[in-house]
Amino acid sequence: MTEADSEKVDLRSEIPRFKPATPPAAFGEFVENMRRLQDLAVSIDAPDEVYAAAQEKTAELIELLAPFEAREGKGPANRSMQLPGRGSLLMPPWKVEKFDEESVVATGVLRRYHLGGGGVAHGGVLPLIFDDNFGMVVYAAKRPISRTAYLHVNYRKVTPLNVPLAIEGKVDRVDGRKTFITARLTEEDGTLLADGEGLMVQLLPGQP
Numbered sequence: 550m551t552e553a554d555s556e557k558v559d560l561r562s563e564i565p566r567f568k569p570a571t572p573p574a575a576f577g578e579f580v581e582n583m584r585r586l587q588d589l590a591v592s593i594d595a596p597d598e599v600y601a602a603a604q605e606k607t608a609e610l611i612e613l614l615a616p617f618e619a620r621e622g623k624g625p626a627n628r629s630m631q632l633p634g635r636g637s638l639l640m641p642p643w644k645v646e647k648f649d650e651e652s653v654v655a656t657g658v659l660r661r662y663h664l665g666g667g668g669v670a671h672g673g674v675l676p677l678i679f680d681d682n683f684g685m686v687v688y689a690a691k692r693p694i695s696r697t698a699y700l701h702v703n704y705r706k707v708t709p710l711n712v713p714l715a716i717e718g719k720v721d722r723v724d725g726r727k728t729f730i731t732a733r734l735t736e737e738d739g740t741l742l743a744d745g746e747g748l749m750v751q752l753l754p755g756q757p
């Protein structure tokens with residue numbers, strides 16, 4: 550396929566053609582600085598002149614980056630498997646520690662950016678972590694490309710910030726197009742914070 554043709558692809562079918570990326574050398578540090586900025590953006594209490602100066606600098610940054618905006622599947626974000634959160638700011642900066650047919654394990658911390666209230670993680674961040682784990686479990690188990698049909702999370706304890714956490718997910722059972730997955734989110738000492746169950750349904754040809 551020529552570059553011109555590849556620009557014409559239907560982006561809704563991008564998942565089946567997921568291709569890992571090798572990011573340029575400075576990309577990882579750029580993403581980590583962006584994460585630090587996110588933490589600061591949701592936590593600072595600064596005088597107006599500081600916001601005004603920051604606004605000018607961010608406007609400069611936008612001007613620098615905007616010409617390089619690319620379609621899904623071209624840039625390194627979300628595809629850099631060796632970077633925390635695959636280099637995607639949407640994903641918490643977790644590293645995949647185990648990725649095989651038995652299970653997928655990812656570890657990391659949640660940060661100030663992920664705060665809900667009362668010093669602990671926002672409840673909505675957990676389904677994101679579970680959904681991502683389920684996607685990887687399906688892939689690692691060599692099941693066909695699937696999408697999440699449902700996802701259920703049981704919140705057993707509040708999830709702390711800045712504490713090492715781990716999620717482990719595995720295939721529970723398979724029924725035709727359906728892959729049922731279970732996962733557990735724990736602290737390092739094994740304390741259960743949340744467990745989840747999801748149904749991933751194999752996409753039919755032409756299904757986005």
Ligand SMILES: CCCCC/C=C\C/C=C\C/C=C\C/C=C\CCCC(=O)SCCNC(=O)CCNC(=O)[C@H](O)C(C)(C)COP(=O)(O)OP(=O)(O)OC[C@H]1O[C@@H](n2cnc3c(N)ncnc32)[C@H](O)[C@@H]1OP(=O)(O)O
Nearest residue numbers: 564567680681684685688695696697698699727750752753
């Ligand atoms: C996704 C893999 C990514 C690949 C990257 C690969 C690896 C690189 C490594 C790492 C990358 C890491 C992670 C990737 C990250 C995330 C992946 C997350 C994936 C998603 O985040 S994706 C977004 C959210 N997701 C949607 O946007 C789905 C919208 N939706 C639909 O697209 C349809 O809804 C669909 C296709 C699900 C089904 O539709 P359909 O028409 O094909 O099939 P149908 O409805 O007939 O269901 C067939 C059988 O499932 C049963 N069934 C269906 N739904 C059910 C429910 N809710 N509860 C109970 N049973 C249910 C039926 O009852 C029937 O069962 P039975 O056959 O027994 O009768």
